Amino acid sequence: MxxxxxxxxxxxxxxxxxxxxxxxxxxxxxxxxxxxxxxxxxxxxxxxxxxxxxxxxxxxxxxxxxxxxxxxxxxxxxxxxxxxxxxxxxxxxxxxxxxxxxxxxxxxxxxxxxxxxxxxxxxxxxxxxxxxxxxxxxxGLYAPRDEHDGVLLVGDETAVPAIAAILEDLPVGACAVVLAAVRDVTEQLTWDTAGDVTTTWTTPDRLVDDLRSVVFPPGRPYVWLAGEASAVRAMRRHAVTERGVPKGDVCFTGYWRRGKSEEQTVREALAAAERGEAPEDD
Incomplete structure (x- = not known):
């Protein structure tokens, strides 16, 4: 019971x-x-x-x-x-x-x-x-392992609360690189963290392109990506195909889908599950 x-x-x-x-x-x-x-x-x-x-x-x-x-x-x-x-x-x-x-x-x-x-x-x-x-x-999805040397956190303004929560949870001296997109400087935060954090702020329209110039954490990083679904897929492709990050080291979540309500997204996901289709995985 x-x-x-x-x-x-x-x-x-x-x-x-x-x-x-x-x-x-x-x-x-x-x-x-x-x-x-x-x-x-x-x-x-x-x-x-x-x-x-x-x-x-x-x-x-x-x-x-x-x-x-x-x-x-x-x-x-x-x-x-x-x-x-x-x-x-x-x-x-x-x-x-x-x-x-x-x-x-x-x-x-x-x-x-x-x-x-x-x-x-x-x-x-x-x-x-x-x-x-x-x-x-x-x-929750964030789950780096002992073999990871640092974390890369990338997201738009809908992901900033999760990025802040992850950074607050870092142990002393843990290496983290952040690329976060907000509308303007008034939305940029000062992180409360014990980690060693390098942050780049950008705008939503620049997020995918700016990831290409970000220096990933050295060694074997754990990559966490969140935000609009199509942007997240593009960033994941970049991390895997252009940076050589193993797929198993990338945690990616589409927090929202352009032009679709959450009810529509859930309805489509349930229909895909009934058809036996796997989630989108580029």
């Missing part, structure tokens, strides 16, 4: 907004709390959450129930049920990095980059203490 202390990351949790602040002009940081977070499992420093937001006029997100001990098959079935809801009823879903976690009681921070439009932007701009969200996760 699954207890509250052993619920997996896949289960659906509810949380309440504790505070909202603006660390940079284009980022709103939302602090979430609530009893459902008490057993939130640990994750890699790039841990991310699938978040569900109430539609305008609703108090809580409209999402179907999920088994408390949900397995991957249960989650796939749950997402199909969720996606089958009418557009006028289904709460929007987006993915965000778990930027920071505090204990006793558990609180988490989530950074929202303010895009030009979208349901998450609409929600966070009106969010305040007491507002409700639902979430699953966290899920």
């Amino acid at each position: 699954t207890t509250a202390a052993t619920r997996p990351a896949t289960c659906l949790r509810r949380a309440v907004v504790r505070a909202v602040e603006r660390p940079t002009p284009r980022v709103l940081r939302v602090t979430l709390a609530g009893p459902d977070l008490a057993d939130l499992p640990p994750a890699a420093p790039d841990g991310y959450l699938k978040m569900f937001f109430p539609r305008p006029g609703d108090v809580e997100p409209a999402v179907p129930p999920m088994p408390e001990d949900a397995r991957p098959d249960d989650v796939s079935a749950w997402f199909r049920t969720y996606l089958a809801l009418p557009d006028t009823e289904r709460s929007p879903m987006r993915t965000y990095t778990l930027r920071r976690r505090r204990e006793d009681p558990v609180e988490i921070d989530v950074d929202f980059v303010l895009h030009e439009s979208g349901p998450a932007r609409d929600w966070v701009l009106r969010a305040g203490p007491g507002d409700h969200v639902a979430l699953t996760g966290p899920y």
Whole structure:
């Protein structure tokens, strides 16, 4: 029997907004709390959450129930049920990095980059203490091994919160090279890290090209790439084919897809899985 202390990351949790602040002009940081977070499992420093937001006029997100001990098959079935809801009823879903976690009681921070439009932007701009969200996760991918001599972290503005979290987790003196893209200098951060970090800031339209001139960490680096999906694929090809990084040493994630909502992306991924197709791998 699954207890509250052993619920997996896949289960659906509810949380309440504790505070909202603006660390940079284009980022709103939302602090979430609530009893459902008490057993939130640990994750890699790039841990991310699938978040569900109430539609305008609703108090809580409209999402179907999920088994408390949900397995991957249960989650796939749950997402199909969720996606089958009418557009006028289904709460929007987006993915965000778990930027920071505090204990006793558990609180988490989530950074929202303010895009030009979208349901998450609409929600966070009106969010305040007491507002409700639902979430699953966290899920994390960052996993360098002992044989790696350093890390290369590359991403656009949606990946900056994860890059910051990874750098905060580095041991003393660990070598890291960062290439990060933001809209302007007001979004550039000063990292809180014990690592030995070299950072190059660029803009989203220059990210792929600028990677070509970056000096990778010496030895055998672990390469972490995140951001818009097509840009991530291009950067991965560069790392593997032009820099000779083994595919197994590259962690790559398309945080978003140009011209597609997250619901569309998940729907396509579920359909591909049903057809037995492997994820895109250039």
